[in-house]
Amino acid sequence: MANTITRTTLSAEAAKKMIAAAEAKAEEMKRTMVISICDEGGNLKAFSRMDGAPLLSIQLAQDKAWTSVSYGVSTDQWFEFIKNDPPLLHGIVNTPRLVVFGGGFPIKIEKQLVGGIGVSGATWELDDQFAREAVESIGATYKIDKA
Numbered sequence: 091m092a093n094t095i096t097r098t099t100l101s102a103e104a105a106k107k108m109i110a111a112a113e114a115k116a117e118e119m120k121r122t123m124v125i126s127i128c129d130e131g132g133n134l135k136a137f138s139r140m141d142g143a144p145l146l147s148i149q150l151a152q153d154k155a156w157t158s159v160s161y162g163v164s165t166d167q168w169f170e171f172i173k174n175d176p177p178l179l180h181g182i183v184n185t186p187r188l189v190v191f192g193g194g195f196p197i198k199i200e201k202q203l204v205g206g207i208g209v210s211g212a213t214w215e216l217d218d219q220f221a222r223e224a225v226e227s228i229g230a231t232y233k234i235d236k237a
Contacts, residue, residue, distance in 0.1 A: 154189045
């Protein structure tokens with residue numbers, strides 16, 4: 091039995107590429123966004139607040155990235171998971187940093203969870219779109235198989 095494990099994490103270069111991709115899509119759609127990327131441990135790796143992006147979106151983007159990597163699922167999946175379980179629905183939503191609407195995705199490279207991305211500043215559907223495009227820009231995926 092080993093006393094240590096080896097983890098794979100997202101590189102700073104990949105995080106910067108994802109920021110650039112999300113910003114490019116936001117500019118194309120004339121939006122101002124906040125983009126946050128964290129490593130596999132939920133620690134901030136890269137961050138950008140575009141000029142004019144809402145102040146509230148600063149923390150939301152960081153929390154979306156953290157939420158997605160902390161459980162390995164996209165933030166939009168949380169509501170479906172908890173909506174029919176009243177104790178969970180009313181209890182877990184009080185968990186600091188947990189976001190239960192779209193805009194956050196886990197980042198997976200070669201079947202390994204390496205980080206999370208959170209985007210905020212528009213509707214959750216647009217936040218999702220910018221985040222997906224950013225993840226795909228480095229050849230990563232944002233779906234984690236829980237099997």
